[in-house]
Amino acid sequence: QSELVESGGGLVQPGGSLRLSCAAPERSLDYYAIGWFRQAPGKERDGVACLSSTGGYTDYPGSVKGRFTIHRDSAKHMIYLQMDNLKPEDTGVYYCALKDQYGNSCYLSPVYDIWGQGTQVTVSS
Numbered sequence: 001q002s003e004l005v006e007s008g009g010g011l012v013q014p015g016g017s018l019r020l021s022c023a024a025p026e027r028s029l030d031y032y033a034i035g036w037f038r039q040a041p042g043k044e045r046d047g048v049a050c051l052s053s054t055g056g057y058t059d060y061p062g063s064v065k066g067r068f069t070i071h072r073d074s075a076k077h078m079i080y081l082q083m084d085n086l087k088p089e090d091t092g093v094y095y096c097a098l099k100d101q102y103g104n105s106c107y108l109s110p111v112y113d114i115w116g117q118g119t120q121v122t123v124s125s
Helices: none
Strands: 005-007 010-012 018-023 032-039 046-052 069-073 076-085 092-100 117-125
Touching: 005 046, 005 092, 018 092, 018 117, 032 069, 032 076, 046 069, 076 092
Parallel strands: 010 117
Antiparallel strands: 005 018, 018 076, 032 046, 032 092, 069 076, 092 117
16 A cells, blocks of 8 residues: 555646645655656656755756746645646656655655555646
8 A cells, every 4th residue: 555645637738737746644754855757658657856855955857847846845744746837748647756865865766665656647638
């Protein structure tokens, strides 16, 4: 049973916005690196955003930089991915992930320890 639960996916038109949420009950998010990943049909799981446990470092691939924003609410044990100006190529299943690591780094590669079940995002007119 997954310890992370994503929500907020759905169908959106190109240019629209979605906010994905990831519940991480009883996890002290200040001690985990956090990642969001996307997997399109027939493709590998790619990182789209990450946040260090300190909160002082984020990273995004060029394909989403300036459109996606990762943030967390440690008090609520929640992780978010704000996605703006969505494009059809953003379609896929989105996963949140945690890596038990304290520090000012995070990763866009799938080196994380804990994964959610994913939420589908479809960008289409």
